[in-house]
Amino acid sequence: MAKIQFYVDENSKTGTHSFFAKTKPYQRLEFGEVAESACQGTSIEPEVMKAAVALYMKKAQELLKQGNRVALGEKFITLVPQVKCSVKDELAADGVTVKKAATADMVKPQKQDAFIGATVSSVFSDDFRNSVSWQRVDKQGNALPDQGEETVPVDQGGSTDPDQQGGGEMEP
Numbered sequence: 001m002a003k004i005q006f007y008v009d010e011n012s013k014t015g016t017h018s019f020f021a022k023t024k025p026y027q028r029l030e031f032g033e034v035a036e037s038a039c040q041g042t043s044i045e046p047e048v049m050k051a052a053v054a055l056y057m058k059k060a061q062e063l064l065k066q067g068n069r070v071a072l073g074e075k076f077i078t079l080v081p082q083v084k085c086s087v088k089d090e091l092a093a094d095g096v097t098v099k100k101a102a103t104a105d106m107v108k109p110q111k112q113d114a115f116i117g118a119t120v121s122s123v124f125s126d127d128f129r130n131s132v133s134w135q136r137v138d139k140q141g142n143a144l145p146d147q148g149e150e151t152v153p154v155d156q157g158g159s160t161d162p163d164q165q166g167g168g169e170m171e172p
Contacts, residue, residue, distance in 0.1 A: 005137045024137055064116060075121040082117040085109040 005024040010017070035053070036046040060070040060079060070079045087107055090100040136144045 002132045003135045004132050005135045005141065005143075007137050007139050009139075021134075024141060075123045077121070077124075078119045080117045080119060082115055083109045083113050084115065085113040 006021045007024060008019050009022045010019050012018075031053075032046065032050065035049045039046045039049055060072070063070050064079055064081050067081055069081075071077075072079060085107055087102040089098045089102050091097065092099045136146075138144060
């Protein structure tokens with residue numbers, strides 16, 4: 001079972017105590033390295049795999065720009081066009097009185113509001129979840145002693161990490 005290291009960080013922007021687990025950065029594996037490793041023991045040449053994937057991704061980009069959801073592998077990852085644009089009531093100085101009410105007509109996405117998100121198949125996520133364990137480290141990567149199995153209720157709605165962006169929804 002693979003052991004993935006994480007450290008605990010604080011979201012100081014909330015004004016209250018808010019902590020979240022953050023995966024320790026590992027090395028970035030380059031496309032060519034992964035292709036070469038994936039082809040070991042097969043009759044597929046890494047250059048052929050790289051060319052096929054490059055063609056696939058070029059088509060995926062085109063289809064995303066048309067608003068389509070694009071699967072990357074069977075029951076693995078799906079790329080999805082997404083938009084991040086919202087409006088809310090403008091409050092008066094007292095912080096309670098609504099100075100200007102938000103309406104649906106005010107939601108007008110611009111180019112900078114568009115991004116590509118991804119959904120991860122629940123089958124793949126379940127396999128990942130069952131194949132890894134976690135080791136807590138400090139921010140320098142030094143292992144910390146295991147503090148037992150006591151759990152504290154947490155918000156399962158997603159990461160509280162302010163730096164995390166992109167899709168996180170699960171696909172059936």
